[in-house]
Amino acid sequence: MSETAARPLVEVQDLARYFDVSKPLLNRLLEGGKRQILRAVDGVSFDIPRGRTFALVGESGCGKSTVARCVVGLYPLSRGKMIFEGVDIASMRTREAMRPFRRRLQMIFQDPYASLNPRWRVRDIIAEPIRAHAILSGREAIDARVDELLTQVKLNPRDGEKYPHEFSGGQRQRISIARALASNPEFLVCDEPTSALDVSVQAQILNLMKDLQRDLGLTYLFISHNLAVVHHMSDEVGVMYLGRLVERAPSKELFRFPRHPYTQMLLDTIPDIDMTGRQRQPVAGEVPNPIDPPPGCPFNPRCAFANDRCRTEVPVAKRAGEALVACHGIEEGRVPVIERVPAPVAA
Amino acid sequence: MPNHLLEVDRLKVVFPTRRGTLVAVDDVSFHIDQGEVLGVVGESGAGKSLTGAAIIGLLEPPGRIAGGEIRLDGRRIDNLPYSQLRRIRGKEIGAVFQDPLTSLNPLYTIGKQLTETIETHTDMTPTKARERAVQLLKDVGIPAAEKRIESYPHQFSGGMRQRVVIALALCANPRIVIADEPTTALDVSIQAQIIALLKRLCQEHGTAVMLVTHDMGVIAETADRVAVMYAGRVAEIGPVRDVIKHPKHPYTIGLMGAIPAIGHGTERLTQIEGAMPRLTDIPRGCAFNPRCPKVFDRCRSERPDLLATETSLASCWLYDDQRAPAREAAHV
Numbered sequence: 001m002s003e004t005a006a007r008p009l010v011e012v013q014d015l016a017r018y019f020d021v022s023k024p025l026l027n028r029l030l031e032g033g034k035r036q037i038l039r040a041v042d043g044v045s046f047d048i049p050r051g052r053t054f055a056l057v058g059e060s061g062c063g064k065s066t067v068a069r070c071v072v073g074l075y076p077l078s079r080g081k082m083i084f085e086g087v088d089i090a091s092m093r094t095r096e097a098m099r100p101f102r103r104r105l106q107m108i109f110q111d112p113y114a115s116l117n118p119r120w121r122v123r124d125i126i127a128e129p130i131r132a133h134a135i136l137s138g139r140e141a142i143d144a145r146v147d148e149l150l151t152q153v154k155l156n157p158r159d160g161e162k163y164p165h166e167f168s169g170g171q172r173q174r175i176s177i178a179r180a181l182a183s184n185p186e187f188l189v190c191d192e193p194t195s196a197l198d199v200s201v202q203a204q205i206l207n208l209m210k211d212l213q214r215d216l217g218l219t220y221l222f223i224s225h226n227l228a229v230v231h232h233m234s235d236e237v238g239v240m241y242l243g244r245l246v247e248r249a250p251s252k253e254l255f256r257f258p259r260h261p262y263t264q265m266l267l268d269t270i271p272d273i274d275m276t277g278r279q280r281q282p283v284a285g286e287v288p289n290p291i292d293p294p295p296g297c298p299f300n301p302r303c304a305f306a307n308d309r310c311r312t313e314v315p316v317a318k319r320a321g322e323a324l325v326a327c328h329g330i331e332e333g334r335v336p337v338i339e340r341v342p343a344p345v346a347a
Numbered sequence: 348m349p350n351h352l353l354e355v356d357r358l359k360v361v362f363p364t365r366r367g368t369l370v371a372v373d374d375v376s377f378h379i380d381q382g383e384v385l386g387v388v389g390e391s392g393a394g395k396s397l398t399g400a401a402i403i404g405l406l407e408p409p410g411r412i413a414g415g416e417i418r419l420d421g422r423r424i425d426n427l428p429y430s431q432l433r434r435i436r437g438k439e440i441g442a443v444f445q446d447p448l449t450s451l452n453p454l455y456t457i458g459k460q461l462t463e464t465i466e467t468h469t470d471m472t473p474t475k476a477r478e479r480a481v482q483l484l485k486d487v488g489i490p491a492a493e494k495r496i497e498s499y500p501h502q503f504s505g506g507m508r509q510r511v512v513i514a515l516a517l518c519a520n521p522r523i524v525i526a527d528e529p530t531t532a533l534d535v536s537i538q539a540q541i542i543a544l545l546k547r548l549c550q551e552h553g554t555a556v557m558l559v560t561h562d563m564g565v566i567a568e569t570a571d572r573v574a575v576m577y578a579g580r581v582a583e584i585g586p587v588r589d590v591i592k593h594p595k596h597p598y599t600i601g602l603m604g605a606i607p608a609i610g611h612g613t614e615r616l617t618q619i620e621g622a623m624p625r626l627t628d629i630p631r632g633c634a635f636n637p638r639c640p641k642v643f644d645r646c647r648s649e650r651p652d653l654l655a656t657e658t659s660l661a662s663c664w665l666y667d668d669q670r671a672p673a674r675e676a677a678h679v
Contacts, residue, residue: 059534059535059536060534168622170622171622198390198391198561198623199390199561199563199602199605199606200390200601200602200605200618200619200622201390201622202605203604203605203606203607203616203617203618203619204618204619204620206607206616207615207616207618210614210615225534225535227535227609228606228607228608228609229607231607231609232607232616255609265536266535266536267609268539269535269536269538269539270535270564270609271538271539271542271562271563271564271565271567271568272564272567272568273563273564273567273591273606273608274567274608286504286506286507286536286537287534
């Protein structure tokens with residue numbers, strides 16, 4: 001991807017979020033336990049140019065949803081910066097300072113059953129951001145805007161009078177998207193937006209999201225555990241493992257030349273729907289406990305290429321081709337990078 | 348005609364409600380041979396799990412079998428009294444469910460649960476049963492099986508628990524295992540391990556598997572044949588390669604196009620407009636007709652049976668040689 005002169009819309013620098021998961025103070029005093037800190041996210045950096053999609057992918061517990069929540073400001077950061085159009089919004093201390101930015105970044109959540117208030121009519125759910133940010137005033141103007149939003153997400157304006165329970169999962173996710181769009185945001189954080197949906201409905205939502213991006217020039221941070229969905233949606237991909245970004249590369253590059261051994265392993269686990277009968281590395285082991293991560297590279301206990309350096313020294317991200325990879329093996333040339341031939345398109 | 352291991356013949360499962368009877372599984376027929384993996388795929392509410400539950404006799408009341416037959420080795424098992432069904436369940440038919448935590452009793456060690464099942468279904472002595480339990484745990488790839496047998500379910504991770512559940516299902520060397528979404532609750536890297544394990548075990552033990560899932564990728568990896576379900580009916584059934592590469596039923600075609608795949612540089616996914624009908628208003632004729640791009644008059648009035656295509660069986664009037672308009676037009 002060519003470097004554009006314009007500054008990226010979103011820059012995340014060395015983002016970290018720790019959680020204190022120790023026992024209560026009294027128990028620690030009586031039982032003599034130590035403080036326990038869960039480093040859910042530990043030093044993640046990326047940036048997203050305007051109108052592009054950056055995807056974070058990883059297994060459960062790798063910290064991808066924590067990144068999403070930090071980026072929109074639902075969690076304060078333990079360290080690092082979240083720069084939106086040149087302004088570090090994570091450092092803002094007051095609601096007043098934050099207000100002009102709130103409208104411009106919105107979030108879509110995974111579970112469309114939990115993220116809509118069941119007692120509100122859809123019209124009111126979608127109008128809430130408009131009222132909260134005082135974007136429009138007057139009942140008629142707001143109603144007209146809600147109708148427009150409902151049409152934009154391919155629902156019927158008459159659906160506004162209904163309650164969320166009257167809709168299927170896919171339709172509810174459309175309502176969530178309409179609500180997110182209500183404040184005319186520029187940046188949407190989508191945390192597993194289709195994981196709770198069936199494939200045919202997932203296709204409808206992914207197509208809708210791509211259309212909206214094209215029509216409204218939206219910028220997406222797209223979080224998913226599904227590599228095929230990430231491949232379909234993203235311009236650039238970050239692979240997370242135990243709170244760290246192990247590899248970051250343009251989407252085409254990542255799926256063609258996965259470099260980090262963890263990325264290679266993830267790509268190997270995708271079910272082979274084209275039935276090419278390709279051979280694959282057997283996958284070993286499981287994600288370790290994030291409270292007590294292994295020393296050195298977090299992936300070293302599962303990595304076939306690990307040596308003593310990997311077990312002691314934490315790797316930092318270095319450039320390799322078009323990618324940024326945090327791996328001693330790649331840096332030293334010990335890890336073979338094999339081109340993945342894209343599966344032939346089914347006739 | 349040779350006997351299949353499991354035959355499901357025009358199975359119908361209904362739920363009586365205050366507003367009338369809902370037909371959740373309607374005229375579903377298929378068979379599974381020894382050592383074969385049949386995938387049953389469909390979206391939520393297609394009736395795939397209920398079909399599995401009906402076979403093992405675990406339908407939740409008020410759901411009940413209202414018609415059809417289920418035969419294991421030619422012997423009807425759908426109308427057996429509870430005491431006899433209990434002897435078949437576990438011994439001849441094993442089951443693996445989606446959530447391994449709810450399939451295991453949290454108060455007993457896994458060793459206790461394994462040996463109890465083995466002793467119930469075979470006449471092994473407790474010592475022998477324990478040896479077998481350790482062997483089973485080794486088979487499913489649990490490290491240090493002799494030690495871990497004393498552990499409780501909460502001491503295992505999700506993937507390891509699912510391995511224990513699979514060991515439990517295999518205790519009595521069943522002829523067939525019904526696996527209902529066995530990998531859905533697991534991470535992708537663990538999913539790959541569990542799929543490989545299921546495949547290896549059926550090859551080694553000659554066990555047949557009915558694999559119920561919503562994930563076409565898992566089916567492609569594991570199954571020999573696949574049945575695609577829609578609104579309680581079988582839309583298409585055939586060898587897995589044919590159904591995936593050359594789907595015949597318009598629903599299967601749409602479904603395959605809707606799955607994003609790496610290596611296919613498509614900008615847009617195929618969309619099937621609308622959603623699967625609720626059980627309360629399944630349309631007349633073919634259940635898929637309001638969403639079907641190739642619908643014609645007959646689809647709206649007459650319900651198609653499974654018809655032979657070149658590769659698979661599809662319940663679609665397009666494959667009725669005499670009456671399909673496309674073919675008539677081709678002859679003119």
